[in-house]
Amino acid sequence: MDTSLRQALLTRLGRFPQRVELAPVLGAETDEGTYMRRLITYKVEAEESVPAWLLTPKGIAPEGGWPAILAIHQHGGQYNLGKSELVGLVGDAQYAYGRDLCQRGYVVLCPDMLCFEERRPSEEELLRGNDRLDGPGYERFEFTKRLINGSCLQTKYLHDLSCALDLLTSLPNVDGVRLGAIGHSLGGQETLWLTWYDPRVTAAVSSCGFSLMRAIVRDGINHNFAAYVPDMLAVGDTDTLVADLASRPFLLTAGESDPIFPIDGVRTVVEHAQQAYGQQNAAERFQTLLFPGGHSFPDDVKELAYEFLDCWLK
Numbered sequence: 001m002d003t004s005l006r007q008a009l010l011t012r013l014g015r016f017p018q019r020v021e022l023a024p025v026l027g028a029e030t031d032e033g034t035y036m037r038r039l040i041t042y043k044v045e046a047e048e049s050v051p052a053w054l055l056t057p058k059g060i061a062p063e064g065g066w067p068a069i070l071a072i073h074q075h076g077g078q079y080n081l082g083k084s085e086l087v088g089l090v091g092d093a094q095y096a097y098g099r100d101l102c103q104r105g106y107v108v109l110c111p112d113m114l115c116f117e118e119r120r121p122s123e124e125e126l127l128r129g130n131d132r133l134d135g136p137g138y139e140r141f142e143f144t145k146r147l148i149n150g151s152c153l154q155t156k157y158l159h160d161l162s163c164a165l166d167l168l169t170s171l172p173n174v175d176g177v178r179l180g181a182i183g184h185s186l187g188g189q190e191t192l193w194l195t196w197y198d199p200r201v202t203a204a205v206s207s208c209g210f211s212l213m214r215a216i217v218r219d220g221i222n223h224n225f226a227a228y229v230p231d232m233l234a235v236g237d238t239d240t241l242v243a244d245l246a247s248r249p250f251l252l253t254a255g256e257s258d259p260i261f262p263i264d265g266v267r268t269v270v271e272h273a274q275q276a277y278g279q280q281n282a283a284e285r286f287q288t289l290l291f292p293g294g295h296s297f298p299d300d301v302k303e304l305a306y307e308f309l310d311c312w313l314k
Contacts, residue, residue, distance in 0.1 A: 001199075002244055008235045014151040017045050017159045022167055025049075034058055035102045037087060040109075044163045051118045052111035052164070053087045055102035056173065065175035067313040068107040068168045070161065070201075071098035072183030072190045073116065075224050079135045082117030086110040094297050095184055097305075104306060105314070107174050111164050113186070114156060115139040143225035153226040154193060161194045169200065178202055178313045182305065184297045185209060186224050188253075195250060196241050203249035203312035205305045207297045208258055210238045215265030223260065238265075239272040246273070247282030249312040253289040253301050260295060285312075 020043050027039035032055075040054045057066060071086045074095055085091030086098035087110055098110040112119045121133050133141055143153040169176035181204045183191040188209020195204040214237055216223060242250070252273075254266045270288050277286040287308060289301055297305075 005235065005240065005244055009229075009232070009241075012229055012231050012235065013155040013158070014146075014230070015149065016151070016155055019159075019163070020044070020046050022163065022170065024167060024170075032099075035099075040167070042163065042167050044160045050111050050160060050163070051083065052109050052167075053083050053098065055087065055098060055108040055110070057102055057105050057107070061173045062175075064177075065171075065173050066105065066107040067178035067180065068109070068171075068174045068176075069098070069101045069180045069182060069309070069313075070164050070168060070194075071101065071108050071110045072161065072181065072187035072194075073110070073113065074184045075116075075186035077136070079116055079120055079138070082112040082119070083110040084117060094299070094302075097182055097184070097297070097302060100302065101182070101306065101309070104310065106180070106309075107168070107171065109164055109168050111160070113190070114153075114160065115142055139225055143228075147230070152229055154229050157190055157226050158193060158197050161190060162198050165194075165198055165200050176200075180204060180309050180313050182309065183207065183209060185295065186226070189224070189227060192238070192241060195245055195248065199248075201248070203309055205251045205253070205309060207253045207301070207305065208255055208261060208295050209252075210266075210269070211254075211261035211263070212237050212239060212265030212268055215262040215268075216260075219262055221260055221262075239269040242269050242273040242286075243276035245286075246276040247280040247285050249285045249287075249308070251287045251289065251305055251308045253291065253297070253305060255293040255295055256290055257293060258295045263290070266290070 022042040024042040030037045036056045038054045041049045041051045081091045088096035088099045098108045102108045181191045181201050184207040188206035191206045195201040
């Protein structure tokens with residue numbers, strides 16, 4: 001890891017929230033056949049808690065504990081969806097990769113990201129006249145509020161996701177050394193940033209999560225607000241982030257006709273990452289799956305992604 005690059009990016013990310021005790025609260029368990037599903041809430045700031053689904057395989061944990069995965073949900077403009085799509089309760093089944101990975105023998109934590117599912121303004125708040133803070137309006141509000149306070153939405157997401165890793169590593173049945181992360185779209189973007197930010201992520205999979213920011217701006221594509229870190233391009237682009245991961249195992253998947261992530265930018269990211277990993281004699285630890293298709297996580301691609309995680313975490 002390039003320490004000067006890290007410091008430059010941390011400076012641009014700005015002020016991080018103060019860490020607090022997680023104080024987890026466990027809900028009732030639901031038997032899902034091969035695994036147990038339980039709602040867990042934990043604090044990320046003094047007055048803010050995160051709800052998440054915790055999935056645990058049935059049976060006796062292996063010596064040292066189960067390997068664990070932090071599953072990060074997509075965006076898709078569907079603010080009513082979040083953690084519950086990851087476990088197959090709602091939404092599109094192709095994005096239930098949290099459930100899939102638990103069935104393969106991982107403890108999986110699936111949190112709501114800020115602005116999604118249970119982390120939106122309540123109906124009571126909206127009825128009091130804050131209807132402008134629904135859906136995309138609330139995401140914009142959380143982004144701009146942080147800008148004027150010397151931070152950004154990416155910083156908040158990194159803080160919250162790092163707290164999620166704190167929770168995973170605190171579980172007695174989890175092997176804190178074998179930690180993975182996976183996500184599609186927004187989840188893929190955050191998987192990249194979290195893997196760069198938190199060295200506890202041992203292996204990661206990003207599905208259709210990024211291209212060069214320069215290519216995105218060039219093509220006039222609007223993205224989720226967490227994608228924009230103030231003055232980032234003065235330091236580097238997405239390819240700089242990925243290259244700085246060398247030599248941690250990382251799999252990038254991308255649809256060659258994805259309308260929101262220009263494929264030429266993706267190919268540039270891949271080229272620079274391959275060079276960086278090669279210089280570390282770790283070429284096999286960076287893998288790419290570019291498939292004919294759009295913004296999706298097809299079953300055959302998911303299977304290869306799961307095999308990649310199995311290779312490095314089991």
